[in-house]
Amino acid sequence: MDRLKRLCQWILRRRYPLVLVGVGLLLVSPSLWVGVQLDDITIRTKVLGGLPLEGAGSSPWEPFTFLDGDPDRTRLLMDSGLVPWWTDPQCRLSFMRPLTALTHMLDYRVWPDYPLLMHVQSLAWFALLIWAAAVFYRRVMRGAVPAWVAGLAALLFTLDDAHALPAGWLANRNELLAALFGILALILHDRWRRDGWWPGILLGPLALLTGLLAKESAVSTGGYLLGYAIFLDRGRWGGRLASLWPYLVVGTAWYTVYKLLGFGVAASGVYVDPAHDPIGFARHVASYGPILLLGQWGFPMSDVSMFLSVSAYKLHWAWAVVYLTLVGVLLWPLIARNAVARFWTLGMVLAILPACAAFPMDRLLMFAGLGAMGLLAQWIGGLKEGESWVPHTVNWKRPAGVLGFLLLAIHLVIAPLMLLVLVNTPRLMGHEAGLLWDTFPADPQLRSQTVVVVNPVSLAEVLMRAQLRHYEGQPYPARTLMLAPSLCSASLKRTDSRTLVVRPRGGFLPPPGRSPGGRQRSPAVSIVHVVRMLEQLIRDRRNPLKLGQTIDLSAVTIEITALTADGRPAEATFRFRVPLEDPSLRWLQATSEGYVPFRLPAIGETVEVPMLRLAELTRE
Numbered sequence: 001m002d003r004l005k006r007l008c009q010w011i012l013r014r015r016y017p018l019v020l021v022g023v024g025l026l027l028v029s030p031s032l033w034v035g036v037q038l039d040d041i042t043i044r045t046k047v048l049g050g051l052p053l054e055g056a057g058s059s060p061w062e063p064f065t066f067l068d069g070d071p072d073r074t075r076l077l078m079d080s081g082l083v084p085w086w087t088d089p090q091c092r093l094s095f096m097r098p099l100t101a102l103t104h105m106l107d108y109r110v111w112p113d114y115p116l117l118m119h120v121q122s123l124a125w126f127a128l129l130i131w132a133a134a135v136f137y138r139r140v141m142r143g144a145v146p147a148w149v150a151g152l153a154a155l156l157f158t159l160d161d162a163h164a165l166p167a168g169w170l171a172n173r174n175e176l177l178a179a180l181f182g183i184l185a186l187i188l189h190d191r192w193r194r195d196g197w198w199p200g201i202l203l204g205p206l207a208l209l210t211g212l213l214a215k216e217s218a219v220s221t222g223g224y225l226l227g228y229a230i231f232l233d234r235g236r237w238g239g240r241l242a243s244l245w246p247y248l249v250v251g252t253a254w255y256t257v258y259k260l261l262g263f264g265v266a267a268s269g270v271y272v273d274p275a276h277d278p279i280g281f282a283r284h285v286a287s288y289g290p291i292l293l294l295g296q297w298g299f300p301m302s303d304v305s306m307f308l309s310v311s312a313y314k315l316h317w318a319w320a321v322v323y324l325t326l327v328g329v330l331l332w333p334l335i336a337r338n339a340v341a342r343f344w345t346l347g348m349v350l351a352i353l354p355a356c357a358a359f360p361m362d363r364l365l366m367f368a369g370l371g372a373m374g375l376l377a378q379w380i381g382g383l384k385e386g387e388s389w390v391p392h393t394v395n396w397k398r399p400a401g402v403l404g405f406l407l408l409a410i411h412l413v414i415a416p417l418m419l420l421v422l423v424n425t426p427r428l429m430g431h432e433a434g435l436l437w438d439t440f441p442a443d444p445q446l447r448s449q450t451v452v453v454v455n456p457v458s459l460a461e462v463l464m465r466a467q468l469r470h471y472e473g474q475p476y477p478a479r480t481l482m483l484a485p486s487l488c489s490a491s492l493k494r495t496d497s498r499t500l501v502v503r504p505r506g507g508f509l510p511p512p513g514r515s516p517g518g519r520q521r522s523p524a525v526s527i528v529h530v531v532r533m534l535e536q537l538i539r540d541r542r543n544p545l546k547l548g549q550t551i552d553l554s555a556v557t558i559e560i561t562a563l564t565a566d567g568r569p570a571e572a573t574f575r576f577r578v579p580l581e582d583p584s585l586r587w588l589q590a591t592s593e594g595y596v597p598f599r600l601p602a603i604g605e606t607v608e609v610p611m612l613r614l615a616e617l618t619r620e
Contacts, residue, residue, distance in 0.1 A: 001380075001383075001384050004152070004380075004384075005148050007155075008149070008152045008155060009147075009148045009151065011151045011154075012147060012151045016138075016151065016154075017131050017134030020130050020131075020134055020154055020155060020158045021127045021130050023155075023158055024127065024158045024159075024167075025123055025127055027419045027420055027423075028126060028164070028168055028423045030420065030423050031119050031169075031423045032120070033116070033427070034168055034169070034423070034424060034427040035430070036115050037169070038430055039171035040169070040171050042063070043064070043108075044104070044107075044108045044471065045467040045470065045471060046059075046062070046063040046065075047060045047063055047101070047104050047107075047108045047109070048108055048471070061098050062094070062101065063101050063104060064094070064100070065093075065095065065263075066093040067092055067094065067538070068094050068262060069091065069094065069262065069266055069267075071089035071090060074087060074088075074089045074090075074091065075089055078551070079479065079553045081450075081451075081479050081481055084482055084535075084538065086508060086551075086569070087538040087539060088267045088540065090266060091537075091538050091539065093265055093537065095216060095263060096213070096257075096261065097213065097215055097216075098213050099213040100173060100174040100177055100215065103121060103177070104170070104173075107170065119168075121173075122167060122168075125176040125177060125180060126163070126166075126167045126176055129180045132187065133154060133158075133370060134157075134158075135187060136183050136370075137153040137154045137374060138154075139187065139190050139191075140190065140340060140343070141153070141340060141378070145381055145382075146381055146385055149378055149380075149381035150377070152377040152381065153373050153374045153376075153377035153378070156376060156411050156412070159411060159412065159415045159419065161362070161415040162296065162301075162366065162369055163366065164418070164421075164422035164423040164425065165361075165362075165363040166179075168425070171426075174214050175215060175366050176366075177215065178211045178214045178215035179217075179367060179370070180211070181207045181210040181211030181214060182207075182211045182218045182220065182221035182224075184207040184211075185204045185205070185221050185225075185247075186204075186225070186228070188204035189225060193232075193234075194234075201246060202246075204247070205247050205249070206250075208250055209254060212250075212251070213254075217354055217355070217366070217367060220347075220350065220351035220353075220354055220367035220368075221247075221367070222247065222251065223346065223347045223349070223350025223351050223353075224343070224347035224350075224351075224371070225247055226346065226350070227342070227343040227345075227346035227347045229243060230343075231342045231343040232339060232343050268536075268538065268539075268540060269509075269536030269537065269538075269539055269540040269541050270359055270533065270534070271358055272357055273357070274353075274357060281356070281357065284357065285356045287317065288302075288355070288359065290317055290320035290324060291316065291317060291360045292352050292355055292365060292368070294316075294319070294320035295360065296348075296368055296369055297324065297372060297407070298323050298406075298410065301418075302362050302365075305359075306359060306360070306361075306530045306533055307527060307529055308529060309513045309514075309522040309523065309524050309525075309529060310511075310514065311524070312524040326399070327403065330399060330400050330403050331345075331375065333389050333391055334382055334389050336389075338378065340374075343371075344372070344375035345375055347367075347371040348375065351370070359533065380404060380407070383401075435594075436457055436590060439593070439594025442475055445586075446475040446586070447476070447477075448584070449583075450477065450478060450479040450480070450585050450586070451480050451481070451586045451588060452481045452483065452598075453482050453483070453588050453589075453590065453595075454483050454490070454492065454589050455483075455484060455488070455490065455590050455612060456485075456486050456487075456590065457486060457590050457612055458487075477586075479555060483502050483572075484502055484508075485504055485509065485535055486535060487527075487531050487612070488505060488611055489505045489608065490502055490503060490504040490609050491606055491607070491608050492608075492609060493601070493605070493606040494602065494603050494604065495573075495604070497580065497603065498575060498576045498577075498578065498579055498580060499574065499575050499576070500573070500574045500576075500580070501561065501572075501573050501574075502571065503562075503570065507568045507570045508545070508569040508570075508572065509535060509541065509544075509569070511532070511566075512532040512533035512536065513533075544567050544568055544569070545560050545569050547560055547561075547562070548560060548561075554577075555576060555577055555578075557574075557575045558572050558573070558575075559573045560572055561573045580600050581600065587600060589609065591612065
């Protein structure tokens with residue numbers, strides 16, 4: 001502990017916070033070679049003008065609009081295969097982030113062939129974020145705790161492995177921008193209220209608005225502003241509450257414009273809009289909140305929950321509740337007696353709420369981490385200095401000592417190592433997705449054909465790779481049709497020259513965490529659970545496809561001809577406009593060698609198409 005104290009004191013003396021910026025940049029520097037991966041491809045396509053397909057275009061200022069909720073445009077996307085045929089036409093996944101869009105315009109229009117420069121820009125924003133957080137910690141903690149504690153808080157924030165994807169993935173740069181301007185708003189507010197610096201009354205709300213125009217998560221700034229007014233502000237209560245009005249006006253105006261322009265989420269089985277579905281959001285908070293807090297304070301990281309079966313997820317959730325209860329009991333003496341600690345706690349807890357609108361991911365913990373690292377540093381500092389709030393009972397001191405050692409090991413040893421590894425995640429995932437796509441046909445005839453994939457590995461992979469081919473000027477299909485859900489075995493019965501009846505194992509849109517492939521027992525940990533969850537993005541299970549419902553596309557009419565016991569489609573009948581052997585259709589099957597031509601069954605014949613296991617995929 002003495003060495004840690006001396007290290008933090010040295011950091012404060014040696015051009016603080018420049019040393020922290022250098023450490024943070026060194027840890028995330030491998031991102032310079034990550035390149036353009038996954039969602040980056042979609043964003044680049046939209047910034048540069050979109051795919052030349054009906055319904056696929058969008059403004060370069062709206063690269064984060066994936067579905068705008070317009071049924072006619074969504075049906076055009078379904079027809080082209082850019083979204084699956086079971087998409088809810090009312091589904092909306094649209095986010096207003098013009099400031100982030102502007103940074104991507106700089107990337108893809110000024111230096112489009114130099115991904116390294118794109119990542120340099122992200123690292124510049126990350127450096128500014130570390131700088132701002134360090135300044136904020138020192139301002140808030142000044143005079144309330146020993147000076148070195150602020151240095152420890154800034155060090156913990158710098159090393160937080162939850163920053164890996166925001167710093168290393170171009171598509172997640174929005175989180176850096178939102179957090180940077182949110183923290184700047186807090187600094188400016190503190191200068192106004194603490195130092196009487198009147199420009200802060202205008203610049204603080206302006207910084208908040210800038211953060212909101214980068215990403216919606218900047219609303220978490222409001223939790224810290226509320227905590228500041230309650231616990232840190234020295235003015236009268238009337239003045240404290242009045243100080244929040246400029247931010248409330250800015251936030252209300254932003255939200256009003258956001259909704260009037262048609263942004264937001266709707267009819268999704270993954271995202272939830274707190275304003276339109278408060279009960280669903282409350283369920284998300286109860287289910288995801290402990291998982292996210294566990295990812296911030298302990299282990300495992302919250303992303304692990306996506307890979308778990310239902311029973312394994314319950315164990316994960318129970319572990320989170322038990323662990324956080326223990327942490328809360330040991331932190332309580334500090335929180336109960338210190339206003340700054342209460343400020344960090346309230347800000348952290350309220351910052352978790354917006355993250356619960358999606359699904360658990362550590363990359364959503366930027367704002368929660370600001371409060372968590374401040375609170376943890378204060379707690380560790382109090383133990384070291386023997387402050388008055390520290391209980392003297394053995395029953396508290398022993399577990400507190402164990403917890404302190406554990407938390408320091410997690411955040412000062414494991415976290416920076418994880419940061420080095422996780423910052424490279426987008427490149428690894430992009431490489432794996434490319435293994436299969438490299439075998440996809442690329443001949444000129446593809447431009448006039450409908451490609452039918454009988455056992456897709458990932459619907460998102462097909463979408464992103466089609467956009468990559470467009471960018472590189474390579475042939476891509478006129479249309480794409482996925483018969484069954486991703487990573488699923490299925491039976492295909494041909495009833496006549498133009499008709500296929502498809503029955504996936506477990507039905508269409510199987511619930512996340514359930515048994516993949518129709519097996520009785522679901523593996524506790526599997527990537528299939530992630531795929532199942534992501535397929536719920538485009539249709540809420542509360543609005544299922546109904547028996548007899550038809551979907552008319554250019555190449556085929558699809559009818560739901562059987563349901564599962566829980567009301568999901570169990571069988572779909574595909575009636576094509578032309579015989580299945582017509583050259584306008586190209587049939588593909590995913591195998592361990594990649595995409596290969598699919599042998600069509602004879603009339604009256606049923607074939608079983610096995611699920612491709614990703615571990616079997618090899619490059620020839």
